[in-house]
Amino acid sequence: KLNDMKKLNSHARTTEVDDVSDRLIAVYDAHPALAADPFLAATFGEIRTQSHGITEAIKRDRALSELDSADALRDDRVRDLRDIIRGYRALPLPAQSNAAAALWTVFAKYGMKMTRENYASESSLIESLLLDLSTAEAQLHIDALAGMPEAIAALRTAQTDFTAKRIAYETHLAHGAEGLNASEIRKTLLELINGRLLTYIDTMVMVDRAKYASFAAIVEKVIDDMNAVIARRTGKTPEAS
Numbered sequence: 001k002l003n004d005m006k007k008l009n010s011h012a013r014t015t016e017v018d019d020v021s022d023r024l025i026a027v028y029d030a031h032p033a034l035a036a037d038p039f040l041a042a043t044f045g046e047i048r049t050q051s052h053g054i055t056e057a058i059k060r061d062r063a064l065s066e067l068d069s070a071d072a073l074r075d076d077r078v079r080d081l082r083d084i085i086r087g088y089r090a091l092p093l094p095a096q097s098n099a100a101a102a103l104w105t106v107f108a109k110y111g112m113k114m115t116r117e118n119y120a121s122e123s124s125l126i127e128s129l130l131l132d133l134s135t136a137e138a139q140l141h142i143d144a145l146a147g148m149p150e151a152i153a154a155l156r157t158a159q160t161d162f163t164a165k166r167i168a169y170e171t172h173l174a175h176g177a178e179g180l181n182a183s184e185i186r187k188t189l190l191e192l193i194n195g196r197l198l199t200y201i202d203t204m205v206m207v208d209r210a211k212y213a214s215f216a217a218i219v220e221k222v223i224d225d226m227n228a229v230i231a232r233r234t235g236k237t238p239e240a241s
Helices: 014-029 032-036 038-089 094-108 112-116 119-132 136-143 148-177 182-207 209-234
Strands: none
Touching (some): 014 182, 038 112, 112 119, 119 148
């Protein structure tokens, strides 16, 4: 039964709505005879725009999440460095405790407070700390403490990774993703698909079955397949139309 198709489940995630929109566009493009339908042409023009927008917004959101994780990791590496220096300072072994005291003087200029700065300021402070720890004098103290070279190398790696993640995030913003909200675009796409496209297809199958039936059947399959995926994920039966 091709008319009265079920709508896309309103519990669809942004990524699921994005996937459905991409598949529907592919189905439409595979039916060039429908290009002459002005309503479908206009509707899919809007779907294309929103589909691109939600893809970019998802990428931006993912890049921001990765940036936040990279920031948390470098904070952990700063904390590890602090704890190692503290530990050596407390040892009743003059060679180690004196070396650690000298390194503590360097670290204390920055302290854990730098991890509470904004991204740019924290990056600048970490780079400055690493530069201070790279001097010949600091290196003598570092070499006297087992594990210190590795801790400093781990901080360098975390800072380098953060910088790469920040560039990736800013690249998404520069390519036009700034201001896009994946959640809001998801709502727009759901309305375009459920409120306009499927309603129109239902009508046109009744008006001209020969022209629209094949297209409608594939669209229906795309929607039903995704609704089944959502039902398995949520533990709920597919929504009625």
